[in-house]
Amino acid sequence: MQPTDPLEEARAQLRRAVDLLGYDDYVYEVLANPDRVLQVRVTIKMDDGTVKTFLGWRSQHNSALGPYKGGVRYHPNVTMNEVIALSMWMTWKNSLAGLPYGGGKGGVRVNPKILSPRELELLSRKYFESISDIVGVDQDIPAPDVYTDPQVMSWFLDEYNRVKRGQFFGVVTGKPVELGGLNARIVSTGYGVAVSTRVAAEKFLGGLEGRTVAVQGYGNVGYYAAKFLAEMGAKIVAVSDSRGGIYDPEGIDPEEALKVKRSTGTVANYQRGKKISTMEILELPVDILVPAAIEEVITDENADRIKAKIISEGANGPTTTAAEKILVKKGVLVLPDILANAGGVIMSHIEWVNNRMGGWITDEEALKKLEQKMVENTKTVITYWEKNLKPEENSLRDAAYMIAVERVFRAMKLRGWI
Ligand code: AKG
Known part of the structure; x- marks a missing residue:
């Protein structure tokens, strides 16, 4: 299987939505x-004195x-096309979530794991200084992504305010609490x-209670998805990270798995269960699969062997069009990334509004708002799919895209752009 260019994937998904909505080629080209x-x-x-x-x-x-x-992601393999995709x-995710945002993304081609703290700070400050003319509180608002965190956001914020000679706290989100961030961002x-x-399971599986779940990827998204799904009554039976995974039909404790990962470098050293590979986890006999690691792991090569009834995309782009x-x-049923993993940017919006108002909000209130929005958005997509599309031909992604693209189309039309 040849890896597909993420931009080709993103364009194929857009093409489908534009065709389903009956828009012309001009709309497609613009978007x-x-x-x-x-x-x-x-x-x-x-x-060491060398220059890179x-x-x-x-x-x-x-x-x-x-x-x-x-x-903004830091990754040794990130490419310009991936950042564009x-x-x-993000445009569709923000639109579908009902947020007053367009879409942007950033990336630096670097392996941050081998940088010293000083090198990481220097890289972060230089990157942000270099893009400072095109970002801004009302222009473009970056946030954390793969291998960037609240500390990196602090350097971004400080660098921007140094260059612009101001105190613009809303220019980045995902900041530490001391700089106007929310603790809840990390779990969001x-x-x-x-x-x-949970909403999809209530509708299609008769509820989450006792449903088995496999989670691929055990960073923030994977771990917190596992933790909250377990709290909601599901049974986590498999988890994995880039170095391997573990399968125990008797159930895995998400907190314990995190401790094992922190102390040994991988969840694969979990004390019970069977060791599995990071790709085998996708084919386990579970009710729900959460790919929360990287792009394009579910392809036309392994899709036929997938046994889960619901796939919840914690990562961006884990399922190819084919x-x-x-x-x-x-x-x-695939709960598409632009729906399922919008919690981060929804929380970012709460932080941004707060910064701009000079206000404050508790983590509890913020999580309540997030929950309401996720429930509402998931129900909207499912209802649209049931009403307007054919389940044997169309995915929930088709429905999500049609809602998102139509909102952007209407805004462009109103503004006279098309
Ligand atoms: C994502 O959802 O993939 C993001 O990059 C969200 C970033 C944000 O919180 O603005």
């Missing part, structure tokens, strides 16, 4: 390409609904995945 992509060079002096240059990007896809919004997905994507899954066709035929 298949970002408004702007800035490529920057980030050159830093390493601790890293490439970085910020892609601003569409701002019809509001300022661009989306995270991710910014396109995983919590949102769990809530969306795989989804097979899954629709098999009657497997």
Whole structure:
């Protein structure tokens, strides 16, 4: 199986939605390409005296609904096309979530795990300085993504305020509490995945109680999805990370698995159960599968062997278009990324509003708001799918895309862009 270009995937998904909605090629062309992509060079002096240059990007896809919004990832394999695809997905995610945001995304091609704290700070500050002219509280609001965290956001915030000579706290979200962030941001994507899954399970599986779950990826999203799903009554039977996984039909304690990962480097050392590979986890006989690791893990090569009834996309882009066709035929329901993992950006919006008002909100209130929005959005997508599409031909992603693209289309029309 050849890895597909994420941008091709994103465009194929858009093409489908544009065709289903009956829009013309002009609309497709406008939305298949970002408004702007800035490529920057980030050159830093390493601790050993050598000089290294890293490439970085910020892609601003569409701002019809509001300022661009989306995270920044640090990853050794990130490419410009991937960043563009991710910014396109952010446009749909924000639109579907009903947030007043367009879509943006950033990335730096670097392995942050091998940088010293000083090198990481320097890289973060230089990257943000280089994109500071195109970001801003009402222009483009970055946030954490793969391998970036509240500390990186603090450096972004500080660098922006140094360059712009102000105190613009709403220019990034996902900040530490001391700088206007919310503790709840860290749990929000995983919590949102769990809530969306619960709504789907209530509708299609008669509830979450006792339903078996496999979670691929044990970073923030995977761990918190597992933790909250377990709290909601589901039984976590398999978890994995990049180094391997574990399957125990008797059930796995998510907290214990996290402790094992922290102390030994991988959940695969969990004391009970059978060791499995990070790809085998996708094919286990479970009710619910949560791919929360990387893109394109469910492909036309393994889709036919998937036994789960519901797939909840914690990661961005884990299912390819070709795989989804097979899954629709098999009657497997995919809660698409733009719906299921929107919890992070919804919480970011709460933080941003708070910063702009100079206000405060408790984590409890913020999580309540997030839950309401995830329930509402999941029900909206399921209802739209049932009313307007054919379950034997169309996925929930088709429904989610049609709602999201139509909102962006209407905003562009009202603004006179098309
Ligand atoms: C994502 O949902 O993939 C994001 O990058 C969210 C970032 C945000 O909170 O703005």
